[in-house]
């Protein structure tokens with residue numbers, strides 16, 4: 001099985017990826033959160049720097065672009081090629097209310113003729129391999145056969161499917177039937193994404209699509225950074241390694257010059273997910289969320305680990321794919 005860590009904007013940046021790869025080796029590839037260029041394909045230099053291979057400790061990384069202009073996509077792809085990348089991913093899945101109305105992200109699925117024209121131009125000129133990360137539709141996963149017909153016209157290096165429609169945001173039950181049907185008719189190799197939160201969730205996906213070779217966990221792997229190791233048959237997460245990993249992440253943010261306030265904000269976002277490993281520790285989690293200084297934060301994290309509530313079987317909540 002080939003495991004790609006899902007892109008999560010605001011969370012899985014280079015500091016996270018580098019630290020995760022060191023503490024929890026065994027992830028085949030990390031997908032970077034989207035770059036959103038302007039109409040000319042320009043982007044803030046800090047965003048590109050986050051993809052600098054040196055900053056990423058040499059880990060395999062898949063860059064992603066969110067835009068609906070083929071010219072901008074191609075221009076930014078050329079910059080990525082100059083950095084050494086050989087593949088780029090198109091975001092056709094972001095469900096945000098500020099993105100979709102602009103026909104970007106999952107909004108690319110609003111008008112299939114425009115999607116076709118975009119891909120036509122990109123594939124005519126791209127020197128990089130191009131993959132797509134897509135939802136199964138906007139209002140319903142029943143839209144996917146028509147969408148797949150468009151994708152199948154082009155030699156996508158991979159099609160990563162978040163097995164929900166845009167309307168399901170991150171909550172609805174992933175639609176395994178629709179994914180399994182796509183698996184049979186996709187020209188590109190398929191990667192499954194959506195609610196791989198535990199080995200049981202993974203088993204449900206593999207029961208429906210036994211020949212599947214690519215999986216992409218996201219929130220489940222932030223909530224439990226040892227998830228991929230466990231999916232490979234390795235040991236479950238230990239409190240001590242989680243504690244060391246999170247402390248190193250915090251220290252690395254501070255060392256990178258991210259101010260205390262923003263570093264704390266980043267850690268609180270991660271704790272939103274991995275706090276689920278501490279069932280019943282609401283009081284301690286609240287204290288952590290209120291921390292306003294590095295000292296308060298470290299004391300609150302220490303209290304959480306001392307609470308005795310750590311349970312590696314506890315999970316970020318989410319239904320089994322259906």
Ligand SMILES: Cc1cc2nc3c(=O)[nH]c(=O)nc-3n(C[C@H](O)[C@H](O)[C@H](O)COP(=O)(O)O)c2cc1C
Nearest residue numbers: 006007008009033034133162194195196217218219
């Ligand atoms: C906070 C957050 C940020 C995300 N950022 C991105 C992104 O930059 N690019 C992308 O393709 N998907 C993004 N996603 C979607 C995830 O990659 C993934 O498709 C989704 O969370 C479903 O997988 P999961 O159930 O394993 O988390 C984001 C999701 C969340 C919750």
